[in-house]
Amino acid sequence: MQYGIFSVSDITRDPVSGETPSEAERIDAIVKIATHAEEVGLDVFAIGEHHNPPFFSSSPTTLLAHIAALTERLIVTTSTTLITTNDPVRLAEEYAMLQHLSKGRMDLMLGRGNTGPVYPWFGQDIRQSLPLALENYNLLHRLWHEDVVDWEGKFRTPLQGFTSTPRPLDDVPPFVWHGSIRTPEIAEQAAYYGNGFFANNIFWPKEHYQRLIAFYRERFEHYGHGTAKQAIVGLGGQAYIAKTSQEAKKEFRPYFNEAPVYGNGPTMEEFTEATPLTVGSPQEVIDKTLTFREWAGDYQRQLFLMDHAGLPLKTVLKQLDLLGEEVIPVLRKETEARKDPETPEAPTHASLVAAKYGDAAPRQPRPNANRGDNVTGASPYQDSSEEFQADYPAL
Amino acid sequence: MTSTDQRPFRVVVVNAGVSDPSSTKMLADRLALRVEAAAQRDGHTVETQNLDLRELLPELSGALASGHLGPRFTAAIEALAAADGIIATAPVYKAGPSGLFSSFFQVLDNDLLIAKPVILGATAGTARHALVVDEQMRSMFAYLRTMTAPTSVFASTEDWQDNSLGKRIDRAARELVVLMETGVEARIKDTSWNSYQHEFGSAGGNELGIDLGSDLMRLAAGGTLGGPARS
Numbered sequence: 001m002q003y004g005i006f007s008v009s010d011i012t013r014d015p016v017s018g019e020t021p022s023e024a025e026r027i028d029a030i031v032k033i034a035t036h037a038e039e040v041g042l043d044v045f046a047i048g049e050h051h052n053p054p055f056f057s058s059s060p061t062t063l064l065a066h067i068a069a070l071t072e073r074l075i076v077t078t079s080t081t082l083i084t085t086n087d088p089v090r091l092a093e094e095y096a097m098l099q100h101l102s103k104g105r106m107d108l109m110l111g112r113g114n115t116g117p118v119y120p121w122f123g124q125d126i127r128q129s130l131p132l133a134l135e136n137y138n139l140l141h142r143l144w145h146e147d148v149v150d151w152e153g154k155f156r157t158p159l160q161g162f163t164s165t166p167r168p169l170d171d172v173p174p175f176v177w178h179g180s181i182r183t184p185e186i187a188e189q190a191a192y193y194g195n196g197f198f199a200n201n202i203f204w205p206k207e208h209y210q211r212l213i214a215f216y217r218e219r220f221e222h223y224g225h226g227t228a229k230q231a232i233v234g235l236g237g238q239a240y241i242a243k244t245s246q247e248a249k250k251e252f253r254p255y256f257n258e259a260p261v262y263g264n265g266p267t268m269e270e271f272t273e274a275t276p277l278t279v280g281s282p283q284e285v286i287d288k289t290l291t292f293r294e295w296a297g298d299y300q301r302q303l304f305l306m307d308h309a310g311l312p313l314k315t316v317l318k319q320l321d322l323l324g325e326e327v328i329p330v331l332r333k334e335t336e337a338r339k340d341p342e343t344p345e346a347p348t349h350a351s352l353v354a355a356k357y358g359d360a361a362p363r364q365p366r367p368n369a370n371r372g373d374n375v376t377g378a379s380p381y382q383d384s385s386e387e388f389q390a391d392y393p394a395l
Numbered sequence: 396m397t398s399t400d401q402r403p404f405r406v407v408v409v410n411a412g413v414s415d416p417s418s419t420k421m422l423a424d425r426l427a428l429r430v431e432a433a434a435q436r437d438g439h440t441v442e443t444q445n446l447d448l449r450e451l452l453p454e455l456s457g458a459l460a461s462g463h464l465g466p467r468f469t470a471a472i473e474a475l476a477a478a479d480g481i482i483a484t485a486p487v488y489k490a491g492p493s494g495l496f497s498s499f500f501q502v503l504d505n506d507l508l509i510a511k512p513v514i515l516g517a518t519a520g521t522a523r524h525a526l527v528v529d530e531q532m533r534s535m536f537a538y539l540r541t542m543t544a545p546t547s548v549f550a551s552t553e554d555w556q557d558n559s560l561g562k563r564i565d566r567a568a569r570e571l572v573v574l575m576e577t578g579v580e581a582r583i584k585d586t587s588w589n590s591y592q593h594e595f596g597s598a599g600g601n602e603l604g605i606d607l608g609s610d611l612m613r614l615a616a617g618g619t620l621g622g623p624a625r626s
Contacts, residue, residue: 134614154620184595184605189615208596266457270465
């Protein structure tokens with residue numbers, strides 16, 4: 001079981017001090033938060049992707065590569081990478097590069113985003129959001145699994161004899177999670193490919209995505225990747241922790257009341273009652289988090305949202321201390337004791353390499369010499385399959 | 396859809412009046428009584444459930460701001476989903492149905508009330524608001540695809556001393572009962588539920604059908620748009 005944090009990358013006014021951090025301050029802060037996550041014993045750090053203020057994370061691979069360089073054990077990932085407005089060719093290249101630089105300590109989570117105006121900024125049409133997401137991932141999958149790709153789809157220019165570089169580390173593509181809370185097609189795609197499925201588990205009652213997780217598990221088994229219990233599920237969650245319940249409520253209330261998305265809506269009490277948010281002592285966070293497996297089944301990754309709504313850096317780091325010292329160790333122990341023995345761990349680069357090669361050495365693609373004509377081609381690497389013939393258009 | 400032959404009709408009375416006593420509530424109650432009487436004449440009984448929207452006010456901010464539905468909203472939605480017929484009444488404020496009334500129905504899933512028989516009613520201080528029901532409330536219920544009774548009931552202050560209000564109430568009640576008796580909701584839903592737009596988990600959490608053979612599902616499973624999966 002992996003535990004970690006995920007950030008939306010919002011730059012929000014601190015409602016208590018009245019201060020809004022600058023972009024520079026918030027970017028420096030997120031690096032400290034990520035490195036501190038490793039220091040307190042967390043496994044995963046995830047960052048969102050946004051292309052408008054008040055968010056800073058437009059270039060997640062740059063940030064994650066930097067964080068990977070500053071850490072030793074932490075898995076860096078996204079929450080989410082926009083599979084709608086990003087060109088899958090660029091995603092294949094950028095995340096393969098991140099995979100090399102982090103030595104495989106990365107994966108990524110694909111999502112459709114929640115900001116309508118983004119689509120035209122990148123030449124896309126929001127009305128096509130779902131087919132775009134599905135088709136783009138189909139291409140991304142092939143770009144990482146095949147040296148040379150011929151491809152034609154509805155939403156981007158065709159590819160003939162195209163090779164995405166660098167090839168994935170050890171020729172093992174990064175593990176992919178698909179994030180969704182109410183779209184069966186996304187769950188189906190995750191199941192078809194044997195990828196992970198993630199429910200953000202923040203804003204809405206669990207019934208919204210409980211059924212979708214069950215559907216994903218059933219389809220994962222249908223496609224022959226293992227039993228429903230062996231499907232790879234991740235959940236979000238949200239907590240504000242203090243030594244006592246009263247302190248936590250008092251400290252977090254002003255941030256809750258003005259938080260983006262749910263601020264000025266339900267009361268904190270109503271919201272904690274109906275959603276996975278816990279505002280309370282470490283024991284309360286432990287108790288609530290342990291209930292997640294009861295409705296989602298045993299799962300592989302638990303991420304907490306800890307740095308949003310204008311919480312100052314000092315507070316976030318203290319939250320991480322409490323999470324790492326008092327919550328996660330108990331959760332690890334309790335989950336280990338309760339989980340079905342059939343439950344696999346979340347795939348990592350090491351486990352995927354072992355699954356593909358066993359004890360054999362992983363493939364290390366070496367390009368052929370530049371012949372002057374290998375802008376596109378059929379066998380770019382010394383060991384590429386000779387069988388592939390690129391399907392060039394007739395002139 | 397269960398047959399209504401053996402069991403009472405379930406009628407939910409949605410009232411957006413907030414004062415006490417409320418003429419909107421009075422109108423809703425009279426409609427409910429006349430619906431019961433009309434059903435009885437045909438040998439049916441009616442189970443009436445009152446839904447006073449005023450009680451949902453504490454949860455309305457969350458519902459409007461973030462689609463977060465509290466326990467009272469959830470119970471209201473369950474009642475509406477199970478209803479055979481609905482009586483919905485609003486006070487007219489500033490030449491329109493009250494914000495509470497409109498907000499409540501705006502929060503519901505688009506497909507929650509499809510083909511449900513509905514009587515619409517409104518009250519106001521003056522007859523100048525008489526067309527609010529037909530021009531504003533009826534259009535919202537058209538969007539919700541309800542089977543709205545042809546007679547809508549408007550009651551201004553002076554109408555309460557006029558027998559013709561009682562006649563209109565009886566007419567609307569009769570229309571609702573006939574719509575319920577024909578089983579129109581079930582007959583429409585049974586044959587064409589899939590031709591309305593749904594989301595997974597919509598219709599108040601009841602819409603859980605997944606069409607594995609759709610174009611998008613094929614695309615999700617490695618296929619292409621408009622063609623079979625590539626080998």
